[in-house]
Amino acid sequence: MRNHFGTIAVAVAMGLLLSACGDNSSDPAAIPNDDQATQEDTEENETADDQDAAPENSDSNTTNAASENQNNNTNTEDTTQSEEAQVQGDEETSDGYKTYQNPRFGFAIEYPSSFEADYMPDNGDGIEVHDESAVIIASGSHMGYGGTPISDLDAIKPIYEDELADLKADNHSIGYKKLADDWYVLSYVDGDNIVYKKSLMADDYIVKLSIEYPEDRQDDYESVVERVSNSLRTLPNSIKNP
Numbered sequence: 001m002r003n004h005f006g007t008i009a010v011a012v013a014m015g016l017l018l019s020a021c022g023d024n025s026s027d028p029a030a031i032p033n034d035d036q037a038t039q040e041d042t043e044e045n046e047t048a049d050d051q052d053a054a055p056e057n058s059d060s061n062t063t064n065a066a067s068e069n070q071n072n073n074t075n076t077e078d079t080t081q082s083e084e085a086q087v088q089g090d091e092e093t094s095d096g097y098k099t100y101q102n103p104r105f106g107f108a109i110e111y112p113s114s115f116e117a118d119y120m121p122d123n124g125d126g127i128e129v130h131d132e133s134a135v136i137i138a139s140g141s142h143m144g145y146g147g148t149p150i151s152d153l154d155a156i157k158p159i160y161e162d163e164l165a166d167l168k169a170d171n172h173s174i175g176y177k178k179l180a181d182d183w184y185v186l187s188y189v190d191g192d193n194i195v196y197k198k199s200l201m202a203d204d205y206i207v208k209l210s211i212e213y214p215e216d217r218q219d220d221y222e223s224v225v226e227r228v229s230n231s232l233r234t235l236p237n238s239i240k241n242p
Helices: 002-023 034-088 157-169 215-231
Strands: 097-102 107-112 116-119 126-130 135-141 173-179 183-190 193-201 206-214
Touching: 097 126, 097 135, 097 215, 107 126, 107 135, 107 215, 157 173, 157 183, 157 193, 193 215, 206 215
Parallel strands: none
Antiparallel strands: 097 107, 116 126, 126 135, 135 206, 173 183, 183 193, 193 206
């Protein structure tokens, strides 16, 4: 009898053991382990971060592009306004002339107010104005004719002689010439135009004036040439830019 109960106890124990083994044989994919859960959470977080970051980069690029465009527009406007201010800043006299002052070299000149000043050199060395027939150019330079520094010269005569020799070599007919202590004038015919040139020497720079107009309108421009030429002058050092 005791043996019979012992056999039954062993059988029950074996059945319980086999049942426990059957539970462990379940599909592992149905219950994700901790490593799988962590990896999926990480991937989801990275995807969410990427999605959040993308619009911020886009907005930043758009903002930077807009800022660059605005800066470019501002620089262009500043340059244009600066050039216009330099032209429009010329003082007008009571007899129909404007006075142009050059702060880089320190010279001044008058020109008819009817002439348009639509070109200003980028380096600020002078001005060019014109009407329908004539052109007036005034500019300063630290170099003389032939490239010699003005500061190395004691007189303007060598510059005058070099320019006169070149004009003659080019077969220009010299209609008028005059040499003074610190200035000279040369006038000649070039094709259908008369070219009037005047150079005025200062301590370390020279101012060159050129007036070109049709030869058949000499009577019309004679008074203009005289007025503009006589108005060419140097300014006190306090006027010059440092």
